[in-house]
Amino acid sequence: MSASAPEDQHSAMRAADLSDLLGHVNTCWDNERRALARQLHDSLGSSLTALTMHLGLLTAKLPQEPALLDRATQMKNLLHxxxxxxxxxxxxxxxxxxxFLGIRVALSELVTQFGEQHGITSRCSLPDEEPMVPRSHAVVLLRTxxxxxxxxxxxxxxxxxxxxxxxxxxxxMLTVKDNGVGPGSQPAGTDGKYGLRVVRERAVYLGGRLALNGNPDGGSALTVILPKPVPQAS
Known part of the structure; x- marks a missing residue:
């Protein structure tokens, strides 16, 4: 065995440990974001809705003075x-x-909103039925x-x-194809570079892979492939 073999084995083990750690960190991060979003909805959201209702009741009881009604309208607009x-x-x-609505709805609505916001023709081809994958896989598809x-x-x-x-x-497998200039034609910004690296590590953690390639007819294609978990024997 060559002298470099133990070092290579150690490097491989360290890389595997780091990948596993990053996957765990991303999972914890997702859980914290989910919990915070739920708290914003359940606590802050319900309180703001209650304030809107109370303001409506108070406005109905106010004297019909323009200054008071104008102030109530400003408060209502601020609450909204x-x-x-x-x-x-x-x-x-x-x-x-x-x-709550599934992968098909989440991806489809994101593509539709993107097209409307940026004025880019955006099409989405999805399976006829909802994909049966764990939440971790669905999150990676959405992030990709x-x-x-x-x-x-x-x-x-x-x-x-x-x-x-x-x-x-x-x-x-999810693929995002465009007819633009293709990867590498313009320098990637820091955010985009690390964004793709994080998504790639998420995919690797689930046993999958992610690739960004140029198309023969121009443009680029970002593809993520995730293996489905093997069902556990009962």
């Missing part, structure tokens, strides 16, 4: 702004549609889509985006 900000914060922390769409707006210069999900018995 806070409610909407709270809703957006919840969504940024955790996409509850992924949990978010990073893929972020890359399109930051670097690709694309006018069209296609999001394709293929689901079979052994694995599930």
């Amino acid at each position: 702004t806070i409610i909407e900000t709270n809703r957006q914060m919840q969504h940024r922390l955790w996409n509850d549609k992924l949990e 889509l978010e990073e893929g769409l972020r890359n399109v707006t930051a670097h690709a210069g694309a006018t069209e985006v296609d999001v394709i999900v293929d689901d079979n018995e052994d694995e599930i």
Whole structure:
């Protein structure tokens, strides 16, 4: 055995340990974000809704003086702004549609919103039935889509985006394709670089893989493939 063999084995074990640690950290991070989003919804959200109702009752009892009614209207508008900000914060922390409505709805709505916001033709091809995968897999699919769409707006210069999900018995695959300039044509920003690295490590932790490649006809394709867990024998 060569002298470098023990060092190579140690390096491989260390890399595996780091990958496992990063996967655990990401899982804990997801759980904390989910819990915080739920708290914002259950506590702050319900309190703001109650305040809106109380303000409506008080406004109905106010003397019909323009100055008082104008102040009540300003307070109502401010409350609505806070409610909407709270809703957006919840969504940024955790996409509850992924949990309550499923992968198909969460991915489809994200693609639709992206197209409307950026004026880019955005298409989404999904399985006819809801994919049967754990929440951890669904989160990686959603994060991959978010990073893929972020890359399109930051670097690709694309006018069209296609999001394709293929689901079979052994694995599930998501691809984000665009007709832009392709990977490597423009320098990647720090956020995008590390965003993709984090998603790649998430995929590796689940036994999958992620790749960003150029298309022969132009543009780029970000693909993540995740193996499905083997059902436990009863």
